[in-house]
Amino acid sequence: MDVYFFTGTGTDVGKTYCASRLAQTSLAQGRRVGVYKPVASGCAIGDDGEMVAPDAKMLWESAGGPLTLHTVCPQRFEAALAPPEAAKTQNTTVDEDQLLAGIEPWIDYAPDLLIVEGAGGLFSPLSESMLNIDYALRLRERLPEMRVVLVAPNRLGVIHDCVACVRAAASAGLTIDHVLLNQINDDAHVLSDASILTNARSIERWTGCVVTNQERGLSF
Structure with missing residues (x-):
């Protein structure tokens, strides 16, 4: 089983979009795909009265x-806040045991590919005592084959964000296996931002990670 943990340099950098594209591509190749997002905030009440996480729905449909x-x-959770803060607005807390136990049905499902997506950036809080990086470290103990994909927006300034994340993760004991640059700006901005053409090369040099431009495919 191939296992990928998708995280980001921050919020709204395209983690779900990139993870969903990988799920779609793998499904089209005839692979059995599993997807897991342990917690989500900014959810909405669906027609059936159940809370729906848009990111989770996109992952699920793509798989x-x-x-x-x-x-x-x-x-x-409904509030568009970090999960532990969103949970407080509903007079509850994020269940840390469930964060880890929730992946077991997916392991039992025995997919060829299992995609796990964190909430927010690598150093964003996931629960009262865990950041995303803490969760990734715990998850890698359960799934040693897991590889970590850092999604970052391909724009001026991304070199700093990637180098900072990779080095901070290494100091905490987590290896970033792959950096995925995601094109999130409009065409006009792309034409005016010369860094888009050189960011991947610079990030590879300063981090030692394999860097892929999302627009060129999602083959790891």
Whole structure:
């Protein structure tokens, strides 16, 4: 089983989009795909009265609808805040045991590819006592084959963000295996930002990571 943990240099950098594209590509190749997002905030109440996480729904649909949408994201909160703060608005807390236990149905599902997506950036809080990086470290103990993909927006300034994340992660004991540059700006901005053409090369030089431009494919 190939396992990828998708995280980011920050929020709204395209983690779900990139993870979903990998799920779609793998599904089209005939691979069995599993997707897991342990917790999500900024959710909405669906027609059936259940809380729906848009990111989890995108992942689930991209993977062909395996298991259930609830299994993709067991913990969902409405407020558009970091999960522990969003949970407080509902007079509860993020269940840390469930963050880890929730992946077990996906391991039992035995997919060829399992994609796990964190919430927010690598150093964003996931629960009262865990950042995303802490969760990734715990998850890698359970799944030693897991590789970490850092998604970053391909724009001026991204070199700093990637180098900072990779070095900080290394100091905490987590290796970043792959940096994925995501094109999130409009065409006019792309034409005016010369760094887009050189960022990948510079990030590879300063981090030693394999760097892929999302627009050129998602082959790891």
